[in-house]
Amino acid sequence: MSISSKVMGRLTRYRALLTEYFPKDKLHVFSHELATMMGFSASQVRRDLMCLGYFGVPRYGYEVKELIHHINDVLDASKVHHVAVVGAGNLGRALMSFLGSRRATLKIVAAFDDDPQLANRLINGVPCYAMDRAEEIMKHQGITIAILCVPGSAAQRVTDRLVIAGIKGILNFAPVPIRIPVGIALEEIDVTSALERVAFYTTSRTGTPKKRRNSPQE
């Protein structure tokens, strides 16, 4: 039974919560505690944790340390990935500094940009290369993942080049969907669309947003 993308995403968030934002002196955690913190139901938390091969104890809950350990195991967290930011504009540079420090196994080792002003410079300590050196540098540095931050008009063209250069996974921030061959992993984050969704539910009184959290005070 393979793990769905939804479960995957939640596992990474349980881990982030437990490793970074959880009281260091709490050694155990109940499913309903995780649920409240994440805004999920306790049932869902328990179901997600089923796939870990680690089991909690009734009345004591889950050992935080074990939980983290087993999530790391399932997510194969020890594997190091070399990542390139493609498109070193405002968003690309911000993501470089934001993601650069977050997970040690996801290393941003290069940036690519068409703008000759940016090429051959260090940006946030990361070397930036001209786009047409992508294949060469990717091979040389063992880059398998690209964070795509180019304008929508360039997205498909640049994607096609990355595919030819042998990319294995793409995180797409460009505001258009991109097409890739099967076998390459793709996640798309459409920031504009997300903001529009918020705006829609801010106005309407009828609709229900995807996520609703209970008030902290209740």
Place this chain on the structure above:
Amino acid sequence: MSISSKVMGRLTRYRALLTEYFPKDKLHVFSHELATMMGFSASQVRRDLMCLGYFGVPRYGYEVKELIHHINDVLDASKVHHVAVVGAGNLGRALMSFLGSRRATLKIVAAFDDDPQLANRLINGVPCYAMDRAEEIMKHQGITIAILCVPGSAAQRVTDRLVIAGIKGILNFAPVPIRIPVGIALEEIDVTSALERVAFYTTSRTGTPKKRRNSPQE
């Protein structure tokens, strides 16, 4: 029959595609064309468009202009929203410049930050204020939506302040879930989690990523 968040999100993306990345001389579009461009199925496109109250014509497809018009209608696109970026670090500033130009009705009119270095300055042409003036400025400027880009450790505290100040919708980029009272719209974008999802499917040969696109050449 109210529109689900999923359909909502896809409608905004159809609109973006049609208004910005669609050949200007093509006046009609078939459901299967939209499907290919977006990476959805034709069935799904037709089902999504059902809620518009506008109908295509067999063999001619949908009029692009009408489609955009009716999506605007359903999404209430004429309503102007005033937006604040909360946390004017790298990511916040990048989002200001990225989103500032995208949709005229979503106006970024202020930024807030705890850092006194940033307060009382113009950032990308947008005035930045100290966090403790949030309530005052939000009232004065009619700000209803916040884009939250503060560190995870500050996210809940800042959120609580925004709620007190009367925020109506939040787009959360902080890497932790936040809790809010019911009645406030919330979308969360966890960039780290998204990158980890890509990394996971880049390695594994068994799992299936959420989205797969056909190769452009087939």
Place this chain on the structure above:
DNA sequence: TAGATTGTTAATCGATTAACAATC
């Protein structure tokens, strides 16, 4: 023991896809 929490199954819910008559 009594009570709380677990893992897991079954029930529910919602979203996607397939199918097809209607239509141009």
Place this chain on the structure above:
DNA sequence: TAGATTGTTAATCGATTAACAATC
């Protein structure tokens, strides 16, 4: 007309929730 595409229904699929026996 013949063939392609539509809107819509029914079928399928997958994800979430509820329920509860087992257990500490």
